[in-house]
Amino acid sequence: MLPHQPVVRFRVGLPIALLTCTQEPTLMADFGFDFTDEEYDEPVVASSDNAGNSDEQPSDDSPVDTRSITVASDATPSPTSLTSLSSEVLVNSIEDASPKVLEAVLPNQFDEGDLTPIERLCIRSQSSLPFLRVWAAREIKNVLHSSPVADILTTIFPVAFQLSMDKAESDDASPTNGSLENPITHSLFHDWLETMLLDPSVIVVNGVQAALVELGHTMEFDLYHTEVIHHTILRLVKSVIKSRPPSIDILTDNILSAAFLNSNSELEDKALRRKLMALKLIRALVQKFGSGLKPAVFVPTIEKTAQDPSFEVRRDTAFTLGELSYALSYDLVLEGIFPIFQNLIQDTNWQVRHAAAHIALPKLATVLTGSQWASPQITVGPGRALHTGPNGPSHPGNASLPAGQSPHLPPPAPPVAAKVWAQIIERLLGSREVSYPVQTSVFEVIGQLMVAFQHMDKVKEILVRYYLSVVESAVDQDVVTTPELIFQCAYNFPAMLFIMGVSRWDELADAYLALTKFDHFEVRKTLAHSLHEVAKLLGPEFGEQYHEKVFGYFLVDLDEIQLAVVAHLTDFLDCLYPVARERCLPQILEVFQHEGNNWRARETMAQQLAPLCRLYPERTVVRHLLPLAVHWAKDQVAAVRAAAASAFPVIFDMTKEDPGLQVQFFESIIQFRAATTFRARLFFIQICEALLTQQVDATDFEQFFLPSLLALANDKVSNVRIAVARTLKRLLPAQTAMSAEPTEDTKSRSSST
Structure with missing residues (x-):
C-alpha cells in the first residue's frame, strides 16, 4: 500500500458504510495473512506460560514483525502489535472482534454493551491506531441517519472535521487532540468544506x-x-x-522579498x-x-x-x-x-x-437560433421525410437538449444577425486563425452548426464552402497535412447531407467519393459505419450509381472496414431496390465465406443472417443463406453457433408454404439431431429454443420438432439432457397458454350447460 493512502481514506471514507465484524480472530489467517513457517522471524505473542510469568509491557520502540500476528485461542493481540500493522489490512480483515480483542485495542475504554454509537465514534476517532480512525470515518454516515440535529452539530461535525484534517501518513501516528465539547460554527464548517x-x-x-x-x-x-x-x-x-x-x-525593495x-x-x-x-x-x-x-x-x-x-x-x-x-x-x-x-x-x-x-x-x-424547437421536414426520397431537431434521427449533427432541461420559447426573429454569426465562423476558420486545433474543433462540431444555422443561408453557405475546400485541398495533396480535419469531414458527412438535402447532392458527390478512397484508414472506417445512413438519406434512386459502388469499395477493403459495413448490412440493403440487392449478394457471400481467425467477425456476420433472410426470396435464402447458417452452426466458438441458430426459425417460417423448400430445410437440420458429436446435438436443441423464442406456431413445433427433442432426453451426455430440460421448461408456458384458450368443443359444452 502506498504511504499516503491512509490519509486519503480518512478524508474520503466519511460516506462509506459501517465496517461490520463477524468472527473472533484466533488464527493468523483471520487477519488476511498467508505465510509459510519459514517466513516467521519470531512469534509476536509469547506462549501462555511465558505470558503468565511476565508483567513487562511491550515497549513502543521495540521492533515488531509487521508481516504477521499470531494469536492463540486464549490470547489477545497487544496494542503495539496492532499499531505495527497496515491500517488497510486491519480495517478490511478484523471482523467482529470479540470484547477481549477490543479491550486489548482500547484498554479500559471499550464496552460493547454500554457505549452508544456516538460515544463509540468519539472514542475511536481519538485512537492512536490509524485503522480505528478509518473505521470512525466510515461510521459517520450511519450515525448521522440515527442522530438528532443537536448531537450532529455538537459532536458528529467536530469529529468529522477532526478526521478530515488527519495527517497520519504512517503507522506510528499519535492520537489527535481536539475538543468535542464545543459545537462547530457555521464559518468553520464552510472552511472545512472548502x-x-x-x-x-x-x-x-x-x-x-x-x-x-x-x-x-x-x-x-x-x-x-x-x-x-x-x-x-x-x-x-x-x-x-x-x-x-x-x-x-x-x-x-523589501529585505524579505524572496519569502x-x-x-x-x-x-x-x-x-x-x-x-x-x-x-x-x-x-x-x-x-x-x-x-x-x-x-x-x-x-x-x-x-x-x-x-x-x-x-x-x-x-x-x-x-x-x-x-x-x-x-x-x-x-x-x-x-x-x-x-x-x-x-x-x-x-x-x-x-x-x-x-x-x-x-x-x-x-x-x-x-x-431556436433550432432546438424547430423541426422542418427535409425530403430524402420519394414518399420519405425526415425531421431535424431533438427527436430526429441519430447522426452527428443532431442537436438535442440535455435531459431535464426545458427548451427556450422561440424568438419572434433571430436577434443575432446572420452577419454576426458569419463573422464568428470566418474568424475561426479563416486565415486569421493560426491555431490548427481551433480550426479542427469547429469541423468537429460542424454537423451541429449546420443544424443550428439551417435557416441562415449565409452562415450555412460559409460552412459548406470551408467543408468542401478542405476535402478538395486534401485530394490535391500528395501528402495530407491535415488528417484530423479530413476525419472530421468524413465523420460529419451524414449531417451535412441531412441539412443540405438530396437536391444538392451534386455538390457533395465528388467529395464523398473522394473520401471513400482516402488513404487514411480512419476516414474510410467512419464512412463505412455511416454508409447505411447516407443510403437512407439519398434513397434507392442513387443505388446503382453511388451506393453499390461505395459498397463494393468497402467490401474489398481491410477487415475492420468490411465489418463496419457488415454490422449495418441489412439497414443498407433495405435502402436498395430488390434488383440491386441481388447484384450485391455475390459480394456479400464472398465476404461471409472468408475464413478468418477473428471469431468476433464471424459472430457479427452470423448475426446478420436472420434479418438478411427477410430481404431475399425464399429460393435465394435456401440456396445461398441456409448453407451459410449450417456452416456457422459447426463453428468452434459457441457465440458464433448461437448467432447462427437465430436464422433457422426465419428460414423455417419462409419455407412452410413450399414443400420442396421445406424438405431441403429439414434435410439440413436433421444432421444435427442424429450427429455423433454432442456439440451438434446441442445445436439442434438451440434451434428448438430459438423457435420457441420467436414464438413459432405451437402446432408446427409439436409436429416437426418436439419428437426429436424428446428423443434427446435420454442422451448419454449430461449437457444434452440438461439443455433438453431447459428447453422443455420454456415450452411449458406456451402449452399452458394454449390449454387455457377455449376450443370449439369447450365453447359448445359451456353454452349447452
Whole structure:
C-alpha cells in the first residue's frame, strides 16, 4: 500500500458504510495473512506460560514483525502489535472482534454493551491506531441517519472535521487532540468544506463534489441556494477577489522579498484552484438541475472569470458558457452570455478559443437560433421525410437538449444577425486563425452548426464552402497535412447531407467519393459505419450509381472496414431496390465465406443472417443463406453457433408454404439431431429454443420438432439432457397458454350447460 493512502481514506471514507465484524480472530489467517513457517522471524505473542510469568509491557520502540500476528485461542493481540500493522489490512480483515480483542485495542475504554454509537465514534476517532480512525470515518454516515440535529452539530461535525484534517501518513501516528465539547460554527464548517474541495487528492474532491450535487435532491430550495450555492460555490470566487495577494512591486525593495514572493506564488496558486473548482461545480449543478436551479445567480461570477488574467480560468469559463446557455432564459443568454462568448472567441490564448469554439459555439448557436424547437421536414426520397431537431434521427449533427432541461420559447426573429454569426465562423476558420486545433474543433462540431444555422443561408453557405475546400485541398495533396480535419469531414458527412438535402447532392458527390478512397484508414472506417445512413438519406434512386459502388469499395477493403459495413448490412440493403440487392449478394457471400481467425467477425456476420433472410426470396435464402447458417452452426466458438441458430426459425417460417423448400430445410437440420458429436446435438436443441423464442406456431413445433427433442432426453451426455430440460421448461408456458384458450368443443359444452 502506498504511504499516503491512509490519509486519503480518512478524508474520503466519511460516506462509506459501517465496517461490520463477524468472527473472533484466533488464527493468523483471520487477519488476511498467508505465510509459510519459514517466513516467521519470531512469534509476536509469547506462549501462555511465558505470558503468565511476565508483567513487562511491550515497549513502543521495540521492533515488531509487521508481516504477521499470531494469536492463540486464549490470547489477545497487544496494542503495539496492532499499531505495527497496515491500517488497510486491519480495517478490511478484523471482523467482529470479540470484547477481549477490543479491550486489548482500547484498554479500559471499550464496552460493547454500554457505549452508544456516538460515544463509540468519539472514542475511536481519538485512537492512536490509524485503522480505528478509518473505521470512525466510515461510521459517520450511519450515525448521522440515527442522530438528532443537536448531537450532529455538537459532536458528529467536530469529529468529522477532526478526521478530515488527519495527517497520519504512517503507522506510528499519535492520537489527535481536539475538543468535542464545543459545537462547530457555521464559518468553520464552510472552511472545512472548502479545504476538502481544494484537497490534492482527486478522489476526495470528486466525492465532495458529488455529495454537494446530491444535496440538491434532499435539501429545500432556499436552504440549498443559500448554503451550497452562495456560501460554498460563489464564496470560492468572492473570497479570492476580496483577499488579493500583496503586489510584487511593493515587495521589490523589501529585505524579505524572496519569502514574500514565494508566499505570493502559493496564494495565487490557491486562488487559481478556487476559481477552477467554482466553475467545475457550476457546470456540475447546471448539468444536473438545469433551469430549475435558477442559474442566473452565476452570471456575475462568469463575467468576472471571463476577464481573469489566468488562461485556465478563461478556458473553463468557456466550458461553462455552453452549459449555462441551455439553462438560462433566452434574454439572459442573449444579453449576458453571448457578449462574453464574443470576447472569448477572440482571446489571445488558443486554448481559450478552442474551448469557446468546441463547447460554447454549437450550444449558443442552438439556443439563439431556436433550432432546438424547430423541426422542418427535409425530403430524402420519394414518399420519405425526415425531421431535424431533438427527436430526429441519430447522426452527428443532431442537436438535442440535455435531459431535464426545458427548451427556450422561440424568438419572434433571430436577434443575432446572420452577419454576426458569419463573422464568428470566418474568424475561426479563416486565415486569421493560426491555431490548427481551433480550426479542427469547429469541423468537429460542424454537423451541429449546420443544424443550428439551417435557416441562415449565409452562415450555412460559409460552412459548406470551408467543408468542401478542405476535402478538395486534401485530394490535391500528395501528402495530407491535415488528417484530423479530413476525419472530421468524413465523420460529419451524414449531417451535412441531412441539412443540405438530396437536391444538392451534386455538390457533395465528388467529395464523398473522394473520401471513400482516402488513404487514411480512419476516414474510410467512419464512412463505412455511416454508409447505411447516407443510403437512407439519398434513397434507392442513387443505388446503382453511388451506393453499390461505395459498397463494393468497402467490401474489398481491410477487415475492420468490411465489418463496419457488415454490422449495418441489412439497414443498407433495405435502402436498395430488390434488383440491386441481388447484384450485391455475390459480394456479400464472398465476404461471409472468408475464413478468418477473428471469431468476433464471424459472430457479427452470423448475426446478420436472420434479418438478411427477410430481404431475399425464399429460393435465394435456401440456396445461398441456409448453407451459410449450417456452416456457422459447426463453428468452434459457441457465440458464433448461437448467432447462427437465430436464422433457422426465419428460414423455417419462409419455407412452410413450399414443400420442396421445406424438405431441403429439414434435410439440413436433421444432421444435427442424429450427429455423433454432442456439440451438434446441442445445436439442434438451440434451434428448438430459438423457435420457441420467436414464438413459432405451437402446432408446427409439436409436429416437426418436439419428437426429436424428446428423443434427446435420454442422451448419454449430461449437457444434452440438461439443455433438453431447459428447453422443455420454456415450452411449458406456451402449452399452458394454449390449454387455457377455449376450443370449439369447450365453447359448445359451456353454452349447452
